[in-house]
Amino acid sequence: xxxxxxxxxxxxxxxxxxxxxxxxxxxxxxxxxxxxxxxxxxxxxxxxxxxxxxxxxxxxxxxxxxxxxxxxxxxxxxxxxxxxxxxxxxxxxxxxxxxxxxxxxxxxxxxxxxxxxxxxxxxxxxxxxxxxxxxxxxxxxxxxxxxxxxxxxxxxxxxxxxxxxxxxxxxxxxxxxxxxxxxxxxxxxxxxxxxxxxxxxxxxxxxxxxxxxxxxxxxxxxxxxxxxxxxxxxxxxxxxxxxxxxxxxxxxxxxxxxxxxxxxxxx
Amino acid sequence: xxxxxxxxxxxxxxxxxxxxxxxxxxxxxxxxxxxxxxxxxxxxxxxxxxxxxxxxxxxxxxxxxxxxxxxxxxxxxxxxxxxxxxxxxxxxxxxxxxxxxxxxxxxxxxxxxxxxxxxxxxxx
Numbered sequence: 001x002x003x004x005x006x007x008x009x010x011x012x013x014x015x016x017x018x019x020x021x022x023x024x025x026x027x028x029x030x031x032x033x034x035x036x037x038x039x040x041x042x043x044x045x046x047x048x049x050x051x052x053x054x055x056x057x058x059x060x061x062x063x064x065x066x067x068x069x070x071x072x073x074x075x076x077x078x079x080x081x082x083x084x085x086x087x088x089x090x091x092x093x094x095x096x097x098x099x100x101x102x103x104x105x106x107x108x109x110x111x112x113x114x115x116x117x118x119x120x121x122x123x124x125x126x127x128x129x130x131x132x133x134x135x136x137x138x139x140x141x142x143x144x145x146x147x148x149x150x151x152x153x154x155x156x157x158x159x160x161x162x163x164x165x166x167x168x169x170x171x172x173x174x175x176x177x178x179x180x181x182x183x184x185x186x187x188x189x190x191x192x193x194x195x196x197x198x199x200x201x202x203x204x205x206x207x208x209x210x211x212x213x214x215x216x217x218x219x220x221x222x223x224x225x226x227x228x229x230x231x232x233x234x235x236x237x238x239x240x241x242x243x244x245x246x247x248x249x250x251x252x253x254x255x256x257x258x259x260x261x262x263x264x265x266x267x
Numbered sequence: 268x269x270x271x272x273x274x275x276x277x278x279x280x281x282x283x284x285x286x287x288x289x290x291x292x293x294x295x296x297x298x299x300x301x302x303x304x305x306x307x308x309x310x311x312x313x314x315x316x317x318x319x320x321x322x323x324x325x326x327x328x329x330x331x332x333x334x335x336x337x338x339x340x341x342x343x344x345x346x347x348x349x350x351x352x353x354x355x356x357x358x359x360x361x362x363x364x365x366x367x368x369x370x371x372x373x374x375x376x377x378x379x380x381x382x383x384x385x386x387x388x389x390x391x
Contacts, residue, residue, distance in 0.1 A: 035315065038292055038340045042311065045293040045337075069310025 013061040014043050017068065024071045026192035039074060087198040090190045094183060095204030101179030102208060102248050108173015110244030111166045117236040118166075123158035127165055128226070128234030130157065165237060205256040212249035216242045273307055277317050279359065280307065282326065282344060282352040289343035291334065292318065318342055326351050 018040055025032045043064045050060035068074070118126040135157070143156035150156035190196075223238030273280070284290070284298045295318070296311045321327040326348030329340045344352070 034340065035319075037338060038315065039312070041291070041337045041339050042293045046311070067311050069312040071312075073310045073312035074315045 011058065013058065013065045014040075014047065017043070017065045017071070021071045021074060023197070024075050024192070026075070026190075028191070035074065039068070043068060087192070087195045090186070090195045091198035094186055094190065094195070095199060095207070097179050097183040097186065098204050099208040099211070101176045101183055102251055103212070104172045104176025104179060106176075106212070106244035106248040107169050107241070108176055108244075109247060110240040111169020111173065113240035113243050114162075114169065114236055115166050117240060118162050121232070121236065123155075123162040124233050126234070126236035126240075127158060127161040128230060129154050129161075202256050202259045205252045205259065209249050209252035209256060212245045212252060216245035216249060219245060273309060274313070276359070277309075277313070278321060278326075279352065279355040281314065281317055281321065282348050283356070285327065285342055285344045286349070286352060289341045291339040291341050295342065321348065 018036060021039060022032070022036055025035055043061075046064035046067055047057075047060045050063045051057065055063065114126050135153075140153035140156070143153060143160045144150055147156045147159040150159055219238045220242035223235040223242060226232060226235035226238060280299060281295060284295050284302065287298070290298065292314055293311075296309070296314050299307050299309075299314075318327065318329075322329055322342070324347075326345055327342045328345050329342045331338055332341050333339070334341070
């Protein structure tokens with residue numbers, strides 16, 4: 001059994017071989033552990049056989065590893081350990097799809113919140129109307145055609161913009177669900193240790209939480225500013241985005257907490 | 268070349284070794300080497316993907332047992348594995364019999380060397 005001292009490479013051939021095999025194996029964790037245990041028992045049998053033949057421990061371990069062959073013989077496919085760049089790209093794709101997916105879903109949720117805020121405090125709370133003189137009669141006619149019940153150009157314009165903001169938010173939410181589906185698919189496909197350890201564990205969650213908190217603080221601050229300076233016009237969009245971002249931050253922080261807990265304590 | 272031929276028939280050989288009784292990876296490769304009198308000397312790791320593949324195909328099943336103080340996965344032949352082994356053994360015996368017939372005919376030809384000389388004369 002090896003201790004945790006920094007021993008020179010080659011002094012523990014069996015341990016080094018098992019480390020390399022662990023990084024190479026892919027599949028469900030139980031299957032990986034099973035294969036690793038199976039190969040370790042096999043190597044120990046060969047070591048015992050070679051020791052009985054009069055070899056030293058290091059020679060016996062070297063012989064056992066040589067008899068076992070390359071790790072790719074056990075996995076039955078080319079060695080992935082030698083391609084860290086591919087593993088890093090896969091891990092980055094996993095992290096990116098998780099962060100992007102959650103961010104887009106949060107935008108979708110903020111759209112639903114914005115919808116509620118617009119119903120409660122009026123459309124101008126969600127979107128500020130354009131300044132007078134910045135739009136033409138033709139624009140007004142188009143907005144009024146879209147909302148025949150509107151009594152003024154500003155009401156029709158606001159109604160149009162509210163619909164646009166909510167529709168865009170929901171579209172972002174749908175894209176987020178697709179990105180998360182892609183994440184789940186990739187996560188099932190890429191379970192090899194090379195990919196999973198290419199970035200520090202929890203790095204995607206930490207980056208996601210930091211970004212979400214920055215967005216939450218920034219949008220909430222902007223919302224407060226609009227509330228104070230512009231009588232709340234457009235503040236609703238900022239507040240709804242802040243709530244969505246806070247939700248995303250909470251999700252990432254909860255995941256980070258789960259990753260730092262031992263496996264048996266997770267429900 | 269021998270190694271390639273062996274890999275092509277590894278599944279059948281593993282089933283044949285396990286027909287004698289259950290075994291773990293190390294025991295299986297040792298039995299294979301002994302029964303072939305050292306002729307089949309593969310990198311030992313190659314048995315594992317084959318064993319896992321055969322288990323997935325339902326021709327083997329496995330269970331963890333403690334043997335000689337060490338936890339090991341023991342493999343044994345299933346009924347489907349026995350049927351598969353019997354079918355593959357019949358095919359192999361038929362094939363190897365035919366190959367032997369052809370080779371026997373070649374060994375009885377005394378004119379092999381003059382024919383080679385004639386061939387080299389035609390091409391030069």
